[in-house]
Amino acid sequence: MLFRSSRFVRAFSGKTFTVELPEFKTHHVDPLPTTTEVTEEDAIRIAKEMVTMRRMEIESDPLYVMRKIRGFLHLYDGEEACATGIKEATTPDDNWITSYRCHGVEFLRMGAGEAGVKAVINELLGHASGAAHGKGGSMHMYEPDKNFFGGSGIVGAQTPVGTGLAFAERYNHILRNRDKPTPDDKRSESTSDDEMNVSITMFGDGASNQGQVWESANMAKLWHLPVIFVVENNQYGMGTSTERSSSSTEYYKMGRVIPGIQADGNNVFAVREAARVARRICARGEGPIFLELKTYRYHGHSMSDPGVTYRTRDEIQNVRQTRDSVNYIGHVLVQNGIMDEKQWKDFQNDIKKQVKGWVTDCLKESPPAESELLTDILYGETPDFIRGIEYVNSKTTKPLDRKSVV
Helix, strand or coil, X not given: CEEECCCCEEECCCCEEEEECCCCEEECCXXXXXXXXXXXXXXXXXXHXXXXXXXXXXXXXXXXXXXXXXXCCCCCCCCHHHHHHHHHHCCCCCEEECCCCCHHHHHHHCCCCHHHHHHHHHHHCCCCCCCCCCCCCCCCCCEHHHCECCCCCCCCCHHHHHHHHHHHHHHHHHHHCCCCCCCCCCCCCCCCCCCCCCXXXXXXXXXXXXXXXXXXHHHHHHCCCCEEEEEEECCEECCEEHHHHCCCCXXXXXXXXXXXXEEECCCHHHHHHXXXXXXXXXXXXXXXXXXXXXXXXXXXXXXXXXXXXXCCHHHHHHHHHHCCHHHHHHHHHHHCCCCCXXXXXXXXXXXHHHHHHHHHHHHCCCCCCHHHCCCCCCCCCCCCCCCCEEECCCCCEEECCHHHCC
């Protein structure tokens, strides 16, 4: 197989190399490995996805300044390793829901290339070809056909939905296996050795104190739901530091009786390893789990926030120089002889030009027609429907045969 950019062509050699991982912290979880194996092909693909994601977000900034993008805009640059590492550890069948900072997940679920960039940028521009047909904007991208159930504009409101997605997986798992022998253990609902899909439910440190987060965690633990509660701890909830807003900033321990892992959210391979462990625990019926990813956002909370009134420019620059997620993956490529320094710079510049070209294409697109403005929303009367009930008419119901319900 070949990887090609305009100035970098390489045939994958099948080379595998070892990467040292930063220290993990765990709560009711066995210690995680200190190293991981990475293939050359995986490393280049991950680098391409992360650089493309960052360029997509950077290109969005001037579009907002030029008023091409209206409404709110919450950019993801700096946090690319979080979504990318989770994507590498999970499957397309796993459900994913996140906060209003949702561009990275939308990009990845749409294939992490041209289609992903255009789905995001066209949605930001209010175009019909956007992720939500131009009607959702920055905070409400949605790809149910790809098991991405959107960003949420209400702080923490995605956690009950993500818990519900996990409940559906558990429920359907029981139905599929109800005629199979049930092991005699404390998880009596777990009726088979086959794994469940999981629900990746992401929220930030600022949402971690919301009541609905705690309620969701309690229900998930009671029913052993396969949900990974991912705390993207970028150090600031809007403009409030974690130390000022939380009595405990060790979010991986916030569930007390729920297992937890803390990982370096700017190291994509650390995220991948932690997410692998978290998924394994949940998929076998031992969920939920908290996964705290310590990361950093470069932009302010939104475009109205300059991002330097509650932190210093020196602090931001220090993270760029010492903990940047894209610089890290570039260092791995160079250190392991996959690229040299010049090739890494060329690699990034080629992606920059490519993304600029895709954005230019998006600017030529059009908003939805007026006839489409009231489609894809709940409008007018909706049909009565309860699963397990067949409506004979508006006043009479009869139960369906339970065995016919899936």
